[in-house]
Amino acid sequence: MLSVSQLSIDYGSNRVVSDLNLTLGENEILMLVGPTGCGKSTILQALAGLIPISEGEINADKWRATRNKSVPPEKRSVGMVFQDFALFPHLTVEQNICFKLKDHSVADHWINLLGLEEFRTKKPATLSGGQKQRVALARTLAHQPDFVLLDEPLSNLDAALKDMLRWDIRNALKNAGVPAIWVTHDQEEALSVGDRVGVLKGGQIQQIDTPEKCFSTPENRFVARFLGEASFIKGTLNNGQALTDIGNVPAHGVDCAQGNVDVLLRPDDVLLVQSSIGNNGEVIWVRFEGGSRLCAIKLACGTVVTSRVSHELVVHPGDNVHVSLSTSHPLAAFKN
Ligand SMILES: Nc1ncnc2c1ncn2[C@@H]1O[C@H](COP(=O)(O)OP(=O)(O)OP(=O)(O)O)[C@@H](O)[C@H]1O
Numbered sequence: 001m002l003s004v005s006q007l008s009i010d011y012g013s014n015r016v017v018s019d020l021n022l023t024l025g026e027n028e029i030l031m032l033v034g035p036t037g038c039g040k041s042t043i044l045q046a047l048a049g050l051i052p053i054s055e056g057e058i059n060a061d062k063w064r065a066t067r068n069k070s071v072p073p074e075k076r077s078v079g080m081v082f083q084d085f086a087l088f089p090h091l092t093v094e095q096n097i098c099f100k101l102k103d104h105s106v107a108d109h110w111i112n113l114l115g116l117e118e119f120r121t122k123k124p125a126t127l128s129g130g131q132k133q134r135v136a137l138a139r140t141l142a143h144q145p146d147f148v149l150l151d152e153p154l155s156n157l158d159a160a161l162k163d164m165l166r167w168d169i170r171n172a173l174k175n176a177g178v179p180a181i182w183v184t185h186d187q188e189e190a191l192s193v194g195d196r197v198g199v200l201k202g203g204q205i206q207q208i209d210t211p212e213k214c215f216s217t218p219e220n221r222f223v224a225r226f227l228g229e230a231s232f233i234k235g236t237l238n239n240g241q242a243l244t245d246i247g248n249v250p251a252h253g254v255d256c257a258q259g260n261v262d263v264l265l266r267p268d269d270v271l272l273v274q275s276s277i278g279n280n281g282e283v284i285w286v287r288f289e290g291g292s293r294l295c296a297i298k299l300a301c302g303t304v305v306t307s308r309v310s311h312e313l314v315v316h317p318g319d320n321v322h323v324s325l326s327t328s329h330p331l332a333a334f335k336n
Helices: 040-048 093-098 105-113 129-142 159-176 187-193 211-216 221-226
Strands: 002-011 014-024 029-033 055-059 064-066 078-082 147-151 180-183 196-201 204-209 231-238 241-244 247-253 259-265 270-273 281-288 292-299 304-310 320-325 331-335
Touching (some): 029 040, 029 159, 040 078, 040 147, 078 129, 105 129, 187 211, 196 221, 204 221, 231 247, 241 259, 247 259, 270 304, 292 320
Parallel strands (some): 029 196, 147 180
Antiparallel strands (some): 002 014, 002 055, 055 064, 231 241, 231 259
16 A cells, blocks of 8 residues: 655756645556646656655555655665666566566566567567567566556557557556556546546646546546547536536536536537438538547537547538437536
8 A cells, every 4th residue: 555645746946746645555556647747757756766755755554755754766665667668688588577586486477477478588679669568567566566656658659559558567467466556648548447547737636536537527627628528518507407508418516516507528428410400510520530430510609519420420521410418427517
């Protein structure tokens, strides 16, 4: 178990992380997301003991660090996985994994689990990016850390490989029973592989919650926009029901919002139909996504909403269409 309370971190006179509170449960994967420069890597470096903290404390089972009581990285039992793999080029895969390891037999488990058997005697230069990252993860887990910090481990890999490797990393962490904090730029990665997601802005946590809650009931508009396509439509909220120009839906008032609100719409909440009568909007752009199309529709009131439709529905900019709300789950509504 790792817990961080009221943690602040400065670079000189510049405070880049303020009043951070979080706990990492046993066997939990916590994803940290946020725009570039919001302090994600800085938090990982402070947890690893690579940079000093200015306020607050970090508590692990075996140690406690504060501004006045630093604990060196080697005493923290922390494993780190970086985007650039950080392997020793002159050592083989096996030697990299076993580096400074007393019991080499532990390495075999991770070599097998991460599919590295055939590369055991190879040098890193002959491996692909995905294989190198598996070696880096195997090395980290073979050292049996108390927790693992992953700093954008997939950002140097192509899309197809990313998708496969993110599940392999999650499975390996779960197999090891080691909790992890995983920094990513990728909202889809955060929502799909994390047990919880922490959204950061300007060095401050905006929300830490399950992926479902962060996505469906974001605590503010920043979180709503950061975690996927979001549009807002004006409405009136009373007794859990929001009335809008394109339909009435169950809604939940964020911060007890009532009356005039902006209702958060995800593309899957908006139903688009092509019809010759009763149209209420005009398509302004369409993005082909493979199995689906993402369409932006301008309503008569000027509001733009997005809708995701099947690839079978061929829609063009300029088409007049009918959009409505089709959700049975409550949508988040913000005071306007
Ligand atoms: N060594 C340093 N000295 C001074 N300022 C730094 C240093 N490292 C980072 N910063 C600043 O601290 C802020 C947070 O940087 P950090 O690298 O933690 O952000 P990040 O969220 O990880 O960004 P990215 O997603 O681009 O990797 C940024 O404004 C950055 O310019």
